[in-house]
Each structure stands twice: as structure tokens, then as C-alpha cells.
Amino acid sequence: MERRIRLKVFRYNPAVDDEPHYDVYEVLYVEGARVLDLLNYVKEHLDSTLAYRWECRAGQCGSCGMMINRKAGLACQTLVSPEDEEVVVEPLPIFPVIRDLVVDVEKGIRRLLKVRPYIHRGSPYKRPEIMYQWEIEEVKPLRECIECWCCVSMCPVVKVAWDVYGGPMVMNSIAKVALDRRNVFDHILLAFLEGLNACTQCAMCKEVCPKEIDIPEKAVGRMRYMAYNKRNLLRPDHKFVVESMRRNYNPLGELAESRGNCLGEWNGLPSLGVPVAKEDAEVLYFLGCMASWREQTVARATAALLKLAGANFTVLGPYERDCGSVLFRINDIEQAQSFALYMKEILKKFKNVNTIVTSCAGCFRTFKVDYPTRLGVELGVEILHSSELFNRYLKEGALNVKEELGLIATYHDPCHLGRHVGVFDPPREVIKAIGVDLREMLNGRYREKSMCCGAGGGVRSGFREVAREVAAYRIRVDVPKDVPMAVHTCPFCYFNFEDAIKVKGYKLANADLTELLAVATMGPEAIKVIGKERCEIIVNLQRA
Numbered sequence: 001m002e003r004r005i006r007l008k009v010f011r012y013n014p015a016v017d018d019e020p021h022y023d024v025y026e027v028l029y030v031e032g033a034r035v036l037d038l039l040n041y042v043k044e045h046l047d048s049t050l051a052y053r054w055e056c057r058a059g060q061c062g063s064c065g066m067m068i069n070r071k072a073g074l075a076c077q078t079l080v081s082p083e084d085e086e087v088v089v090e091p092l093p094i095f096p097v098i099r100d101l102v103v104d105v106e107k108g109i110r111r112l113l114k115v116r117p118y119i120h121r122g123s124p125y126k127r128p129e130i131m132y133q134w135e136i137e138e139v140k141p142l143r144e145c146i147e148c149w150c151c152v153s154m155c156p157v158v159k160v161a162w163d164v165y166g167g168p169m170v171m172n173s174i175a176k177v178a179l180d181r182r183n184v185f186d187h188i189l190l191a192f193l194e195g196l197n198a199c200t201q202c203a204m205c206k207e208v209c210p211k212e213i214d215i216p217e218k219a220v221g222r223m224r225y226m227a228y229n230k231r232n233l234l235r236p237d238h239k240f241v242v243e244s245m246r247r248n249y250n251p252l253g254e255l256a257e258s259r260g261n262c263l264g265e266w267n268g269l270p271s272l273g274v275p276v277a278k279e280d281a282e283v284l285y286f287l288g289c290m291a292s293w294r295e296q297t298v299a300r301a302t303a304a305l306l307k308l309a310g311a312n313f314t315v316l317g318p319y320e321r322d323c324g325s326v327l328f329r330i331n332d333i334e335q336a337q338s339f340a341l342y343m344k345e346i347l348k349k350f351k352n353v354n355t356i357v358t359s360c361a362g363c364f365r366t367f368k369v370d371y372p373t374r375l376g377v378e379l380g381v382e383i384l385h386s387s388e389l390f391n392r393y394l395k396e397g398a399l400n401v402k403e404e405l406g407l408i409a410t411y412h413d414p415c416h417l418g419r420h421v422g423v424f425d426p427p428r429e430v431i432k433a434i435g436v437d438l439r440e441m442l443n444g445r446y447r448e449k450s451m452c453c454g455a456g457g458g459v460r461s462g463f464r465e466v467a468r469e470v471a472a473y474r475i476r477v478d479v480p481k482d483v484p485m486a487v488h489t490c491p492f493c494y495f496n497f498e499d500a501i502k503v504k505g506y507k508l509a510n511a512d513l514t515e516l517l518a519v520a521t522m523g524p525e526a527i528k529v530i531g532k533e534r535c536e537i538i539v540n541l542q543r544a
């Protein structure tokens, strides 16, 4: 049977239109069709005025980059799925529209030329100049770039602060010459001045790149390594972080001995009676720095829920040290290794521990991805984020919902939990189980396409304003207007959202998923765990 597909196309001709609008075309679906095939069909048979760019039709020229169902991609390479009823195509968002899907990329090209993305030679070489295979391998993937601008269009930092940060394509262009041994120019300094440390390492650029270039690791990460280790280039706030990690084992400048104190008597609330360094524990709850010292109610709710579920668990208290996440992002790998080895050593003392549970998406990714892949350190236990463990407990009946919350809320997918590791469903399942009516973020920015909160990659410490502006953008543009609360599963995102709300005066409540779960499972008793103020925010929204 013939099947037709709706192609919804952004239309705008600034010469005659006051406002952009969308035209919808019905196109016959043919198996194997790509978005460019649909556009070409429309152009030839339905509307010859439609403007868009294409040339090679082979994913090589980069000219057909556009937004396809709210994600940047190449029209000539994006397959139309047989399940699609509608495909929406729009121009790349950060450039002015010349007409319909054609944008003016001049600003980007000027930005690119500024960084001199070509090899600068020194004096003429006197003997055969060898490039070794490993050197070629390092730059080869970066040279795959076809300059389609897809990554730049989706970068959260470019969106709010292109003046501060050159963006992924610029970083890639610098890296391909900076890492080339024939080059004599100081491109690392140039990258540093172009905002090398303002990348949140959210990996959205990698997600959309048609050539699958791993810019956060292979370009930004590698250049950060060189900037820090070979050129001693570090922003003052990052110097503080590195120093604090050395002295206090946390990046916040807090006293190492006070880690986990919030689980005792804290802020007028009673002690939770949580076991510290319990030798026969099976579950190790790793608080992380943000839950220990900034969003303490997250730590309290998590520990109280573990108790309620009857878990044989422990915390490390003052023996806990940072996971080292920030050091991986800054690329102080030597120091990061010392944290990984400490964690490995500590686990030897807790022989029954089979699971580490984290509150923070950053700790989760660090244990699960960075330790094994970047350092070869396997902790040898299951690593779970609290949303995964509590989802399991709810399904097994170890935790029971006393009263459904009856709230309306949206959910922010943290990059380290979602796009980096693929944990999308467990938080959503918990949200639904506790009776929260989940409204996904607007503009398709949820799950894989979620946008960073702005705080990752050391940006919160190095570029506070940028981090805040990204969170503010997300609140302003992506949170549905009739939704009064954003749910978080990372205290770092939570903290950054809260900061943007306070500074900008937005009306939006935030809650960590564990705080909501505490209220749903403990009822009024949750006041002793997270305090009156946090409970009232939740209860008042229930009433509303």
C-alpha cells in the first residue's frame, strides 16, 4: 500500500515575508529515502520556490546541513524512517536565514579564519620529514570534518556565548594543526584564548557529527591536556580547583574532614544515623562533593531512602575522596589517577561491597567510563546511579509509594547520565511511579537531544557566567510554560539551575528526584530528612 509522509518545511524569504512560517507537503514514502530526496521531490513536483543547499549527495561537501526533527544533520545522509509520519526540516539555528533552509555562515567562516587553521612551517627541512603512524592516527579523524556546521548549531555554549567560545568546529580545526608535529605556531595558546576551557564536554557535537568526530575528547580534551601539562595554561579558578583537590580532596575548597557531615545533625535536622565505613556493607553510597557540601538534601534523601529500603549500605564519611571528575575534564590525568587508585584501594577494605551508588551523574560517569577507559582502572563492582537503584527497589517492592505526588514537572537529562552512558528510562520510570505528570522539555531537547545545563567540563568553576547563561536559556526556552518544576538527577545541574533562577528571577521550582521520592515514600516524615522548606515547595505544588 502506498504510504505518504508529511514534510513540514520552514519557509522564510526576508525580502517579502514579515515572519517565517511552515509549509507542509505530502510526499510518497519510498524505502531508503533520505531527507534530501524528499526535498528534491518537493522542489521538482510541488514547489519550485523552495530554497536549500546541496551538492555532492554523498556526505562529503557539507552543504546540506539543516535541522531535521530538531537535530542538526545532513539531509543527504539522514534516512527517513518507515515509522515517521512527519519530518520537520528547519535551517541551522545560529545563523541568519538567507532564504528558507539556506543560512549565511559568514560569521562562522570569519571565526574559523581567525584561528589560522593551517600548518605553519618553520625553516625548510634538511632531511626527509617523517610522520609516524601514531601521529597520523591522532589527526586523521579530525581531518574528516566537512564543515557542515551541524556541531556548531547544537553547541550550548555557542548558543549563549559565541564571543567567549569558538565552538566545536573551531576547536577541531585548531586541534588538527596543533597536534600536527610539522606545525610551529602556538595553536594551543590560540585555543586557550578561544575558550578551550569553556566547552562543557556535553558531547552534543559528537552526537550530531556526520563524521562521528569525538571533539570533546579528541580535540578539546587533547588540547586541554597539552595546555595544562605542557604549557601550564590554566584559568585562575581552575588553578584553585586543582590546588583544592590536592589539599582537600575536593574541588570546592571545603575541609576534607567535613565530607558527609550533612548526614548527621545538620541545619536543625536530626541525624539520619547512617553507618560510616561499615565493613560488611554490600552497597557503598558515594556522596560526591556537590551532595556533601552544596545540595545536602540530595545526600540526606538518598541515605534515608537506602535505609528505608533496608539496604546493607555504608558511606565513607571523611574517608571519601573526590571521584576526580573535574580533573578528567581539566585533563590533570596524573592527579585523576591518584583518586582512582585511592578508590580501588578503599574497596579492598570493604570486601562485601558489590555496588557503588552515586547521587551525581559526574561521579557515575567517572567510575563507569573514565576510570576503565582512560586509566585502565576497573573498580570491579556494579556502578549505579541512584535513579537506577531506586527504580529497582520500587519494582522489587523494597520501596513503596505511600501517596502519589500529583505534580506536573519536566525532567532535565544530565549529559553524564544520559547521552554519555545511556541512562534515560530509570529516572522517567521513577518519576511516573511517584505520580508525577512528566512533560518533556520543549524543542525536542530531551533524552539524546537534551541540552547541557551549562555546568559541566569545568565550565561552572572557570566560566560561571557562561554556565549560568546556558541554564537560563534552558529554563527560558525549553521548560514548558505551564510546568512549575524541573526534576534533576544530578546535584551539579540542580545547583546550576537554582543559581540561574535566583540570579535571573525566574519562577521555577527545582527538586532532585530523591527528594520527591522521599516525600512520596515517607510522607510527612520526609521533613526530618530534607527539611520543612524543601517539603513545602513540593507540597505547595501538589496543592496547586
Ligand code: SF4
Residues within 6 Å of the ligand: 151, 154, 155, 156, 157, 158, 167, 168, 198, 199, 200, 201, 202, 203, 204, 205, 206, 215, 216
Ligand atoms: S562538547 Fe558540548 S560544549 Fe563542548 S563543543 Fe561539543 S557541543 Fe559544545
Ligand code: SF4
Residues within 6 Å of the ligand: 144, 145, 146, 147, 148, 149, 150, 151, 152, 168, 169, 172, 205, 208, 209, 210, 211, 212, 213
Ligand atoms: S566536526 Fe562534524 S559536525 Fe562539526 S562541522 Fe565538522 S563534520 Fe560537521
Ligand code: FES
Residues within 6 Å of the ligand: 053, 054, 055, 056, 057, 058, 059, 060, 061, 062, 063, 064, 065, 074, 075, 076, 077
Ligand atoms: S549534499 Fe554534500 S554533504 Fe549532503
